[in-house]
Amino acid sequence: MQDKPVVVALDFDDKAKALALVDQLDPAQCRLKVGKEMFTLFGPELVRDLVGRGFDVFLDLKFHDIPNTVAKAVVAAAELGVWMVNVHASGGSRMMRAAKEALAPYGDKAPLLIAVTVLTSMTDSELAELGVDADTAQEQVLRLAKLTQQAGLDGVVCSAKEAGLLKSTLGSDFKLVTPGIRPAGSDAGDQRRVLTPMDAIEAGSDFLVIGRPITQAGDPLAVLKAINDSLQG
Numbered sequence: 577m578q579d580k581p582v583v584v585a586l587d588f589d590d591k592a593k594a595l596a597l598v599d600q601l602d603p604a605q606c607r608l609k610v611g612k613e614m615f616t617l618f619g620p621e622l623v624r625d626l627v628g629r630g631f632d633v634f635l636d637l638k639f640h641d642i643p644n645t646v647a648k649a650v651v652a653a654a655e656l657g658v659w660m661v662n663v664h665a666s667g668g669s670r671m672m673r674a675a676k677e678a679l680a681p682y683g684d685k686a687p688l689l690i691a692v693t694v695l696t697s698m699t700d701s702e703l704a705e706l707g708v709d710a711d712t713a714q715e716q717v718l719r720l721a722k723l724t725q726q727a728g729l730d731g732v733v734c735s736a737k738e739a740g741l742l743k744s745t746l747g748s749d750f751k752l753v754t755p756g757i758r759p760a761g762s763d764a765g766d767q768r769r770v771l772t773p774m775d776a777i778e779a780g781s782d783f784l785v786i787g788r789p790i791t792q793a794g795d796p797l798a799v800l801k802a803i804n805d806s807l808q809g
């Protein structure tokens with residue numbers, strides 16, 4: 577298991593509330609994710625603040641654009657000092673290669689570059705609605721993950737439900753970052769392809785992205801501790 581597998585998704589519309597939670601968190605216990613809501617509201621300053629506090633920050637902006645634009649965007653992310661950044665695999669292999677090449681000057685200081693396969697909120701029938709010719713989300717995830725690996729990226733975002741298949745096909749070094757994590761009994765909300773933290777790790781997930789089950793809990797720290805303890809066996 578990776579060191580600190582839990583990545584807390586900071587999805588707040590109130591910076592003070594987010595920072596009140598962050599103040600209680602220890603960079604030794606978890607990593608943090610900043611996504612579209614907080615980045616749009618509070619910008620790079622928030623990311624710099626979290627990096628400055630010693631957290632590994634996953635900048636989850638899911639870049640999906642032409643190769644030149646995405647390459648420049650991942651360089652901007654690297655300049656913020658983030659630990660991980662992502663693009664959409666459906667942007668294609670030329671776009672993914674351009675992003676990877678743009679990070680080359682950063683050497684071993686480059687953020688991990690991963691690609692989103694199929695959003696964990698999506699079902700097989702929703703994929704079919706898009707005209708995707710794969711029969712299942714799993715089939716499409718595998719196709720996009722292979723493309724991502726061939727483009728030289730470090731891993732993918734997928735559901736933990738696909739983790740076993742991806743690890744056995746693509747090898748243990750290829751990182752699997754899995755949102756859609758729900759401790760037993762917690763509300764799935766808009767997520768559809770979900771697994772518990774322990775089941776996700778056993779399936780081969782490297783990093784567990786967990787938002788609402790922690791951030792909306794009455795005692796977020798207690799939930800994070802219970803998850804970390806459950807993973808220690």
Ligand SMILES: O=c1ccn([C@@H]2O[C@H](COP(=O)(O)O)[C@@H](O)[C@H]2O)c(=O)[nH]1
Nearest residue numbers: 585611694695696755756785786787788
């Ligand atoms: O396929 C994906 C890609 C990204 N996410 C993000 O992860 C968190 C999950 O939050 P929860 O509250 O635990 O559902 C959220 O920030 C999403 O934008 C994802 O869920 N699925």
